[in-house]
Amino acid sequence: MIQKIRVNDARFPLAKGAGSDAIHRDPIYSYAVTSLIDDSGIVGTGFAFTLGEGNDLVCKAAEFYAMQLKGRDIEELMADFGSVFNQLSNEQQFRWLGPHKGIVHLALASVTNACYDLWAKKRGLPLWKLLNDLSAEEVVSTLDLSYLEDELTAGQAIHLLKENLAGKDKRERILQTGYPGYDTSIGWFNYSDEKVRENCKKAIAEGFTAMKLKVGSTDPERDIRRSHIVREEAGDSVKVMLDANQQWTLPQALKICKELQGMNPYWIEEPTHPDDILAHKVLADAIAPTKLALGEHVPNRIIFKNYLQTGSAGFIQADAVRVGGVSEFITISLLCRKYGIPVVPHVGDMGQLHQHLVLFNHISMGHEALFLEHIPHLQQHFVHPVKVTGGVYQTPMEPGSSCDLKSLN
Amino acid sequence: MIQKIRVNDARFPLAKGAGSDAIHRDPIYSYAVTSLIDDSGIVGTGFAFTLGEGNDLVCKAAEFYAMQLKGRDIEELMADFGSVFNQLSNEQQFRWLGPHKGIVHLALASVTNACYDLWAKKRGLPLWKLLNDLSAEEVVSTLDLSYLEDELTAGQAIHLLKENLAGKDKRERILQTGYPGYDTSIGWFNYSDEKVRENCKKAIAEGFTAMKLKVGSTDPERDIRRSHIVREEAGDSVKVMLDANQQWTLPQALKICKELQGMNPYWIEEPTHPDDILAHKVLADAIAPTKLALGEHVPNRIIFKNYLQTGSAGFIQADAVRVGGVSEFITISLLCRKYGIPVVPHVGDMGQLHQHLVLFNHISMGHEALFLEHIPHLQQHFVHPVKVTGGVYQTPMEPGSSCDLKSLN
Known part of the structure; x- marks a missing residue:
């Protein structure tokens, strides 16, 4: 039974320039952390990600939701979490x-996310393992599919999961080899050209085969110059992604994306x-096959x-610490699977939680194991930091969702 | 110069059943009220509307923005308010x-909204008068048109306003006759059939020629029955609108809207x-000409x-206490004018602020003077409550935007 609730405002200043992009020049990576304390003494930890200012407001709102779970049993909650999510998210005044x-x-x-963490810890399983062991029906019971009736009913979701039971064994091999990562920290916006070049070399030496550069400069020449630096250092076989952070x-965008196509970006983000769903559609059509x-x-x-219905997204970067947590992330992943669009999460969680979720997406849902974003900046703050070796995420084996923070333990 | 900032959490419990709809069963009409206190002693008042829970969080966030205006001169702010709005709304962490x-x-x-109120009070003008006296260029300087470049540039916005200078004199006659209202409070969701019938009679006796019923029941038969009660009482010449509050x-929706067409609704809301922009598009196409x-x-x-680009909305109900205030409301109204779509605001402000804005939309922008929603429940709390006589809003003559609350004065 969930006996106590705690919500903490945890903020982590970054090294100079780290985390910067075209619009977020000086972020403070922050978590609004919910702890659900079970009468067994186990603590379920979940968080949302923000860039600092207003993280306290997210904490206040989280308290409002969390208080409603007091006295509830976690297994009972998770057996019908779809309804729980629906009720919380539709609380009539909030x-x-x-x-x-x-x-x-x-x-x-x-x-x-705290619910999922508590659930996995109580079962003594890493979250990916818990999720992969659920039946299709059990998975779908954790989802709120309301307002998706035109695209994904519960029956269709169950069918999709069952269809992908074939090949599950084979896909489980990834647990041994690990899930590939890509490096986002080579090219933060405020880094100098030299630092970007140096970081590319380092990432390649570490084994990364995919990396991302921040673009969206006031001066498009800067973006083009830097993107070619990365391509030059990375060579043709490495995937290079460009991220404009909404700046165009x-x-x-129609003009600049055409120019950036010259360095063959794997995607433009x-x-x-x-x-602006329709603007993305116009742009996607104009720059295909990019x-x-x-x-x-x-x-x-x-x-x-x-976004999926318009066909404007080639990759979907849902983030389980931005959408309504693991439950809605899985819902979105199912929709994407229906549309044949890869899910490559944005990792506001620094990959801690998402390393579990991409293993579920790949093994149980049949999503391609493309790669998972890797951002190393907060590693020292986690009790069980992700292990990325040779550019590959090593499968986490501790019970839970790997989201415990040292400062709260 | 703005010398002091005050933000208040003002909540007003309603009479039983009032304000209820298919999803909001028990709202507490609430305002997060910003007061900008000028060194001249004049207080600019603006607010956002909520349904109670979390109104304090809106207040906290408003403080964050308001603090950034301390020490600024209101005329100087409003001369380039488009940039001010752009900067505030893109504060990099928030x-x-x-x-x-x-x-x-x-x-x-x-x-x-507090900025616009202070501006009008300092000039000693009702807001509608201030806005209607601005040049096209001055209006557009108060707007943030970013991310609309594909549809409405500053040049196009100025052109649109200048085009509508013709006929302005004629349209000003509405200041004498008043702007028509429609009655939303005849058919709140929790009202009994008898009360709905009685309220219809009352509204018609008061002079209203348009009124709205809440639908979206679990049992569609209830919606159909009640909509026919309203049509029966109202007769064929009165416009009757149906509001499902996102419940389908x-x-x-595809099924129920077809059935509701039998009572000839003026719109379905x-x-x-x-x-879900695309769902609205599918539905709009299916039920045309409704x-x-x-x-x-x-x-x-x-x-x-x-929404405008997909052609799914026949009426746009922007609300200046939901979108980023008067400035963004005007931006949206310009977009609608371009598309030939009427703006019929939702009135979270109980019409206090919007009575000014629809006069501007009609007189300066050439929007049709259709009607403005009327909800009487909070009238006793305003210093200058709207005056609706014979179903028509009487033109407000006090300086400002009519948003001062008695409890804060």
Whole structure:
């Protein structure tokens, strides 16, 4: 039984320049952390990610949701978590503040993730293992599929999971080899050209075969110059992604993306405003076969559904610490699987939680094991930091979702 | 010069059943109120609307924005308010919590509206008069048109306003006759059939020629029965609108809307989730010529742009206490004018602020003077409550935007 609730505002200043992009010049990586303390003494930990300012507001909202779980048994909650999620996210007064977006939804992510962590710890299993052992019906019971009836009913979701039982054994081999990573920290926006070049060399020496550069400069020449530096250092066989962090207008994006195609980017990420579904569609059509990646700022399954329906996203970057937590992340992954679109999460969690989720997506859902973003900056703060060796995430074996922070333990 | 900032959490419990709809069964109408206190002693008042829970979080976020205006001169701020709005709404850490949606954007509405109120009070003019006296260039300087470059540049916005200078004199006659209202309070969700019938009679006796019923029941028969009660009482010449408050899935909406067409609704409002642009498009096409109305929960100009581009909205219900305040409301109204779609605001402000804005939309922008929602429940709390006589809003003459609350004065 969940006996006590604690919500903590945890902020971690970064080294100079780290984490910077075209719009976020000086972020403070922060977590609104929910702890659900079970009467067995086990603590379920979950969080949402923010860039500092306002992290306290997410904490306040998380308290509101978490208080409603007091006295509940975690196995009972998770047996029908889809309904729990639906009820929490539609609380009639609080709902006005979204619905299903912004601070209230970040807060719901924090609480939801704490539920999944507690569930896995009580079963003594790493989260990926717990999820992979569930039946299709059990998985779908944890999901809120409301407002997806035109694309994904519970029956269709169960069918999709059952279809992918074939090949599950084979896909489990990834547990031994590990899930590939890609390096986001070679090319933060404020890094000098020299530092970017040096970081590329380092990433390649470490074994990474994919890496990302921040673009979206006021001066497009800077973006083009730096993207060619990365391509030069990386060679043709390495995948190089470019991330504009919403900095372009549609007319700008149409022009600049064409120019950037010269260095053969694997994807172009967040070219413009994350709410502008139709602009992404126009752009995707104009720059095909180059693909767009997006989702870092997309708050819920309904907007992702629209992105998939328009065919504007080549890669979906849902983030379980931005959408309503693990539950909604799985829902979005199922939608993507239906559409044949890879899920490559944005890792506001620094990959701690997502290393579990991509293993589930690959093994149980049949998603391709493409690669998972890797950002090393907060590693020293986690009790069980991700282990990335040779550019590959090593399978986590501790019970839970690897989200415990040292400062709260 | 703005010398002091005050933000208040003002909540107003309603009479039993009032304000209820299919999803909000028991709301507490609440305002997160920003007061900008000028060194001249004049107080600019603005607010965002919520349903109670979490109104304090909107207040906290409003403080964050308002503090950044301390020491600034209001005329200087408003001369380039488009840039001010752009900077505030893109504050690099706080932006993560939206962007441009949810609690942070509600908070920005509160602060923005206080700026407009202070501006009008310092000039000694009702807000509608101040706005109508601005040149096209001055209006556009108050707007943030970023991410609309594909549809509405500053040049195009100025052109649109200048085009509509012709006929302005004629349209000003509405200042004498008043702006028509429609009655939302005849048919709250929890009212009995008898009470709905009685309220219809009352509304018609008061002079209203348009009214709205809440639908979205679990039992569609209830919706159909009640909608026919209203039509019966109202007769064929009165416009009757139906509001489902997002309660239907797309498959449900497709079915129920066809059945509701039997009573000839003037519009069907918020049939499904406000983020589901494509579902609205499918539904709009299926039920034409019956039109959809939406916007009460749409947070910003970019999503409205997508709704307009898909042609799924017959009426746009932007609310200046939901989107980023007066400035973004005007931006959205310009977009709608371009598309020939009427703006019929949702009135989280109980019409206090919007009575000014629809006069501007009609007189300066050439929007049709259709009607403005009327909800009487909070009238006793305002210093200058709206005056609706014979179903018509009487033109407000006091300086400012009519948003001062008695409890804060």
